[in-house]
Amino acid sequence: MSQPILLTVDDDPAVSRSVARDLRRRYGKDYRVIRADSGADALDALREIKLRGDAVAAILADYRMPQMDGISFLEQAMDLFPHARRALLTAYADTDAAIQAINVVDVDHYLLKPWDPPEEKLYPVVDSLVETWRELGDRAVGDIKVVGHRWSSPSYQVRDFLARNSVPYRWYSVDDAEACRLLEAAGATAADIPVLITADGTVLRQPDGAQIADAVGLSTRPAQEFYDLVVIGGGPAGLGAAVYGASEGLRTVLVERKATGGQAGQSSRIENYLGFPDGVSGAQLTDRARRQAQKFGAEVLTARDVVGLEARGSARVITFGDGSEIAAHSVVLASGVAYRALEADGVAELTGRGVFYGSAATEAPECHGEHVYIVGGANSAGQAAVFFSKHASAVTILIRGESLEASMSHYLIEQIAAIGNIRVRTGTTVLKAHGAEHLEALTLCENGVTETVETGHLFIFIGAAPRTDWLGDGLLRDAHGFVRTGPDLLAEGRRPPGWPLDRDPHYLESSIPGVFVAGDVRAQSVKRVASAVGEGAMAVTLVHRYLEEQ
Template sequence: MSKPVILAIDDDVSVLEAVVQDLRRRYGANYRIMRAASGHAAIDTCAQLQQRGDVVALFLSDQRMPGMSGVELLERAQTLYPNAKRALLTAYADTEAAIRAINTAKIHYYLTKPWDPPEEMLYPVLDDLLESWSHGYKPPFEGLKVIGPRWSLRDHQVRDFLSRNQVPYVWLDPEKSDEAIGLMERYKIDEKRLPAVLFPDGTSLMQPSHTELADRIGLRTQAQDEFYDLAIIGAGPAGLAAAVYGASEGLKTLVIEPEAPGGQAGSSSRIENYLGFPSGLSGADLARRAYVQASRFGAEFLTQRATSLRMKNDYRYVVLGDGREVACRVAMIGVGVDYRRLSIPGIDQLTGAGVYYGAAMTEALSCRDEEIFLVGGANSAGQAAMHFAKYARKVTMLVRGESLEKSMSKYLIDQIADTPNIDVETHSQVVEVFGEQRLECIRVRNPQGETQRQASALFIFIGAAPQTEWLPDTIMRDPYGFILSGPDLRIEGRLPRIWKEDRDPYLLETSTPGVFVAGDVRHGSVKRAASAVGEGSIAVQFMHQYLARF
């Protein structure tokens, strides 16, 4: 295949030449750098590229051009190459128009002239845009294939694991795909052994566990060493932030995560109120960036489940799902929370077969032209509703409260109101689900009574349930399972008896010295990605204070 194209557009020949030279110096090895001296010439070039089947990764256009401005060109480019990144080069006087264009023309970034030195003013921005583009770019596929029926919990779990770990794959439903049937015959796969994962080298796995999949796709499932300065349990935003700051400040850091970086936030389709990302970003993109950043600083990631935590002398030992242990000087618990389970008739047998907890982005394409229901009224439910509205014929949000105002950000409320195929039904709740092999309908209760609705999918977002039952009793929790820390450990002004230190606990320190907590699993936390990142970052400062005492 030919290289993806970066197309530079400027009517000033000298400026265009300078742009092209800077682009070739940095990106020439992986991209084909092309130029156009006007907006119309750029459109003609795109037409030729499309005829040859070439792909444009990035448009970099000047704003002030006769005949067609940069904003107008990038608007038209969006229809020709909708997945390409679009950046605008502007003079300082045009910055206000450029900012408006981010919303109106869906431009991803603007840069002001001059961009010298490019190492500081140009490349960091384009690196970020091209990395984001390459993550979503799908060349002719030669990777993993997953064969499994849509209405299967195990098939959903396999696809969700691969998706959240950002492993590309093609999913083939044997009920709809002749290719799936042919592959099953070729590999002699009985339908009772589905789902099956087929690898490019001709090997396969039947009904694989997460650990088996992790081994095959190259994730680390065994720690490189037996001892670390810092062990972080959970790779949500708090854990990832602690990994970045811990590793960058010289702590030998291990991150233990059973599924994929990002936690609950990693399944968010779009986060638009995260500082520094005016166009928004997905939870998966945020997790990917943080994972790469922590890895660059030397943090080690381990795909395992922590099953216990014990203390001996000045060390903490994390027991893993495979029975092994890793020792550390300090530990941080950042396991986050799961969505609470609905306790209604029919729900258990249909989980994974039309009923899903969380956004389940792997199911979005399967919902095309269908009517689906979402339960919940917080930001996660609103983000999911906006995402599924791109595919489903109709999205109905069932909200127990009287409105969305108390639990959802204003920007999401406005977006939902402006989306014609999203309905919000307040004072409503699901009381029963029905179906034989898959979800077929739900029973909804509201002040007018109960009605039965046909439904192909039900996505549930009903609050936080901390997963802390595996922790020892020495780590105090509130009645709901959230971990107490710092000042919250005091009962009637006094520290608990299990606290043996001659000092007060640090702000994010649990009732076990040297064990810290951050993020949604902490009692009293603000359930936002940015606050979890903040807690994970400052927890490292308290760890240093703890370690300095030895």
């Protein structure tokens, strides 16, 4: 196989030669460096590369070029090599434009010219680009095939599971001739959809998450029976706990019931997270965190549903849905929250068939030229609105309140106000979702006046319900189901009933010693990605303190 390619585009010959020279010096052994003097020439080169079947790892494009600027070029380059990582070369005066380009073409980085010394300013950026490409890049998408129906909720669930776990696949609509040929070869019929076919020819009919995970090579079974630390939940808090636990020498396993990232992993772009001035997608951030945890030795189990947690002497025992168990000295509960169900006629029946909870990024291509409606006024809803505005003809945000100011960050409100095809309707609720096979219309009530609007896509981002029903009476929770910890457990200075130790619970410790709680599932927590990561790290510090006491 030929070497993957690093492509640079700059209309200034001196700059073009300079960046190519610096790239060859560092990466010439493993990558082929190609340079072009214009966007048009670069696109011609990319088309030829595509025809040859070679891979492009990263593209570095100058922002200011005649005829075709760097943003326009990268937009077209993405059509040819969507997995190639992208960086924009820009002068200091164009920094604002480069940051805006982050939202247009999902640029991974921008580089200020000059980048001297390259060891400090160029190579760390390119290292990040090629590392990400190696993890997520041009793996063959034809290996895993999914045959399903666009308006089938189970088909959507299979696609969503694969996408959120960064598993490439090829989608075939059951109405297509090629889908019919695949079903015939697999000995299946349209009644069996969704059908998943792996690279070795294994056929899965209407598979669940655990079956898909096993088939595509995700880890689902623990390597050991006993650990120092079990982390329940793979959102930012759980990933933070896994990174710090494993890096500090604890035998750590993270258990996630669907895909790492949680709600944050579905965010199209997080722009207020420390250290990412250009913003970062939730998928990128959580994928990096997962790889970081695994680098330090943490196991990550996917598609495992935890249904029980109890103390057995000094051990803390986790029970899975299939009845199997693992035990540990300590536990960090970071199971996060789920979006609350929208209570409106027809919504439940049409979920997965035009009605979606969360951003459902796999639906973005289907929204082209459509009018999309979003329910919710928090940051996740705002990020989704900005994301879908690039695909849909119009996006309408529906909120009960009088404005977004009470629930959304100021930077997002400003972005939304500047995007012409986003509208915010205040004092508005959804009364009913209409449709037979899929969503076709919504009945809205705005300040007492009802209206029916046509739409095929409704995305819901309302409230936060903790996933704690499975805990039973084992851990004390507040009236809303959030787990109480530390000082919140001390009623009038008294320790919680049944507390067996001579000390008060540690700050993030639950009513079971050795079981710590981090992130959104904890009562009184701050619902932000940064605070969740911080609590995950803090929980590991308290785990060490707990283990030293034993």
